[in-house]
Amino acid sequence: MRFHIDYQCGKAVYVQIMEQVRAGAASGLFGDGDPLPSVRQLAEQLRINRNTIAKAYSELEHEGVVAGEPGRGYFVRISESPLRKSVRDEMLAQDLDSVIVRAHQLQVSDDQLRKLLDQRIEAFNRRRDANTDSFSK
Amino acid sequence: MRFHIDYQCGKAVYVQIMEQVRAGAASGLFGDGDPLPSVRQLAEQLRINRNTIAKAYSELEHEGVVAGEPGRGYFVRISESPLRKSVRDEMLAQDLDSVIVRAHQLQVSDDQLRKLLDQRIEAFNRRRDANTDSFSK
Amino acid sequence: MRFHIDYQCGKAVYVQIMEQVRAGAASGLFGDGDPLPSVRQLAEQLRINRNTIAKAYSELEHEGVVAGEPGRGYFVRISESPLRKSVRDEMLAQDLDSVIVRAHQLQVSDDQLRKLLDQRIEAFNRRRDANTDSFSK
Amino acid sequence: MRFHIDYQCGKAVYVQIMEQVRAGAASGLFGDGDPLPSVRQLAEQLRINRNTIAKAYSELEHEGVVAGEPGRGYFVRISESPLRKSVRDEMLAQDLDSVIVRAHQLQVSDDQLRKLLDQRIEAFNRRRDANTDSFSK
DNA sequence: GTGGTCTAGACCACC
DNA sequence: GTGGTCTAGACCACG
Numbered sequence: 001m002r003f004h005i006d007y008q009c010g011k012a013v014y015v016q017i018m019e020q021v022r023a024g025a026a027s028g029l030f031g032d033g034d035p036l037p038s039v040r041q042l043a044e045q046l047r048i049n050r051n052t053i054a055k056a057y058s059e060l061e062h063e064g065v066v067a068g069e070p071g072r073g074y075f076v077r078i079s080e081s082p083l084r085k086s087v088r089d090e091m092l093a094q095d096l097d098s099v100i101v102r103a104h105q106l107q108v109s110d111d112q113l114r115k116l117l118d119q120r121i122e123a124f125n126r127r128r129d130a131n132t133d134s135f136s137k
Numbered sequence: 138m139r140f141h142i143d144y145q146c147g148k149a150v151y152v153q154i155m156e157q158v159r160a161g162a163a164s165g166l167f168g169d170g171d172p173l174p175s176v177r178q179l180a181e182q183l184r185i186n187r188n189t190i191a192k193a194y195s196e197l198e199h200e201g202v203v204a205g206e207p208g209r210g211y212f213v214r215i216s217e218s219p220l221r222k223s224v225r226d227e228m229l230a231q232d233l234d235s236v237i238v239r240a241h242q243l244q245v246s247d248d249q250l251r252k253l254l255d256q257r258i259e260a261f262n263r264r265r266d267a268n269t270d271s272f273s274k
Numbered sequence: 275m276r277f278h279i280d281y282q283c284g285k286a287v288y289v290q291i292m293e294q295v296r297a298g299a300a301s302g303l304f305g306d307g308d309p310l311p312s313v314r315q316l317a318e319q320l321r322i323n324r325n326t327i328a329k330a331y332s333e334l335e336h337e338g339v340v341a342g343e344p345g346r347g348y349f350v351r352i353s354e355s356p357l358r359k360s361v362r363d364e365m366l367a368q369d370l371d372s373v374i375v376r377a378h379q380l381q382v383s384d385d386q387l388r389k390l391l392d393q394r395i396e397a398f399n400r401r402r403d404a405n406t407d408s409f410s411k
Numbered sequence: 412m413r414f415h416i417d418y419q420c421g422k423a424v425y426v427q428i429m430e431q432v433r434a435g436a437a438s439g440l441f442g443d444g445d446p447l448p449s450v451r452q453l454a455e456q457l458r459i460n461r462n463t464i465a466k467a468y469s470e471l472e473h474e475g476v477v478a479g480e481p482g483r484g485y486f487v488r489i490s491e492s493p494l495r496k497s498v499r500d501e502m503l504a505q506d507l508d509s510v511i512v513r514a515h516q517l518q519v520s521d522d523q524l525r526k527l528l529d530q531r532i533e534a535f536n537r538r539r540d541a542n543t544d545s546f547s548k
Numbered sequence: 549g550t551g552g553t554c555t556a557g558a559c560c561a562c563c
Numbered sequence: 564g565t566g567g568t569c570t571a572g573a574c575c576a577c578g
Contacts, residue, residue, distance in 0.1 A: 384532050
């Protein structure tokens with residue numbers, strides 16, 4: 001599982017982490033009982049404070065999405081079935097719409113935008129391959 | 138143009154207003170020179186403070202999307218972004234990275250993501266053409 | 275760096291702070307990465323409200339002169355302006371126009387004005403060299 | 412006498428007008444008893460509201476710099492001798508310093524700045540020659 | 549400790 | 564009526 005923080009999007013960091021854990025659980029990336037990265041590990045990876053991770057996990061625990069076992073870590077608790085593909089596409093489509101608006105505003109053409117997406121996907125995969133040491137779930 | 142604030146989505150209020158104005162301008166719903174609702178009026182309508190609207194508008198002015206004329210109001214400005222190309226690409230790349238991470242968490246493949254982008258671009262352009270055509274003389 | 279507010283000069287307080295930071299950064303008094311006084315601290319020292327300092331810093335951030343790191347503070351950023359060349363020239367041209375009008379009102383000839391500019395440029399560079407040399411190892 | 416309003420400098424418009432009248436009087440451009448442009452005329456030329464001009468003139472009257480004669484207009488009242496050249500240079504130097512700082516920040520070289528000044532002076536003189544119909548004091 | 553967001557309200561400048 | 568500035572203060576997010 002790769003986490004990613006966007007400092008420009010206006011959302012609080014702990015909220016972004018919560019969303020990403022929820023997304024991982026909803027999409028089937030996490031199975032029931034799978035462990036989350038440790039607070040300490042994730043804090044180091046994302047270069048943010050441990051309190052921030054702890055807050056995200058603890059809120060998720062309150063929501064019933066994960067369960068903390070003191071001294072062992074946090075574990076995913078899946079009750080519902082994974083989201084249908086159409087639902088997941090719908091979620092992504094909203095994000096993409098924002099990007100498209102922004103591209104238009106920044107005078108980036110549709111083709112340039114597609115090319116840029118390809119570039120970033122490639123960069124993302126390269127980074128992921130390089131970091132197989134960290135969290136290779 | 139109807140504005141709407143979602144207090145559950147975790148985004149700052151002024152960011153939500155910015156997004157809605159940006160979307161309106163990019164999609165052709167607003168034309169060059171169209172007036173935005175006045176700060177006071179929109180504040181009252183959304184039942185939030187004047188300063189919050191003022192901040193949103195002022196940030197949009199920095200982006201070059203609108204122009205404020207003291208004593209008259211804010212007006213949409215369809216024109217070149219004042220930012221360098223490299224800066225604009227950098228901004229878009231960040232947005233795309235977030236989407237890519239999201240897609241992976243949702244178990245959506247790179248190719249599906251690309252296809253989804255194409256669909257949304259097409260939908261955006263159709264919407265935009267409809268907006269700019271229907272009221273043109 | 276000592277900040278000072280002149281309530282008689284007719285300029286907005288946040289504008290005065292911006293000018294002083296800009297001058298410090300341009301003259302070499304601030305180096306790349308140097309921290310600015312914290313919003314709270316400067317507000318207390320100048321006996322003005324936090325928000326006013328925050329506005330000055332935030333505007334400077336848009337100009338690319340400083341960068342804020344939430345939770346850590348603001349830091350001077352000596353780097354390329356994020357604005358297009360044409361926009362930057364336009365801004366300077368406006369400033370120059372004001373000076374030219376002022377010169378004519380003061381019955382200072384074009385040539386005297388040009389000469390004065392040369393003098394001030396020279397003085398500026400001397401000051402800057404002194405600042406950047408004296409504390410270099 | 413040419414007036415010029417800078418909407419970027421952070422000063423109120425009526426303050427700018429006051430400064431310019433004072434500068435004209437201080438530099439000897441105006442002699443004792445010379446008429447100021449009429450409120451209506453100047454408002455039209457600067458494309459601002461008549462109230463703004465009226466406020467500037469009335470404040471100047473309060474300062475004793477001008478005298479209003481109802482139905483006839485406003486007239487300059489000079490008591491002191493014009494400023495010495497060194498004083499006028501000092502005033503201009505401050506403005507120039509601001510411009511130099513800004514040029515540095517915007518990555519405009521000293522030579523480019525000098526060239527830009529030449530251009531703006533030329534443009535200013537061209538505009539002045541074209542408008543000899545308005546206020547040719 | 550840092551900055552960020554939002555509110556409430558005052559007063560000013562300008563149309 | 565418009566936006567702009569500033570104050571005072573609350574609460575949040577983050578280190």
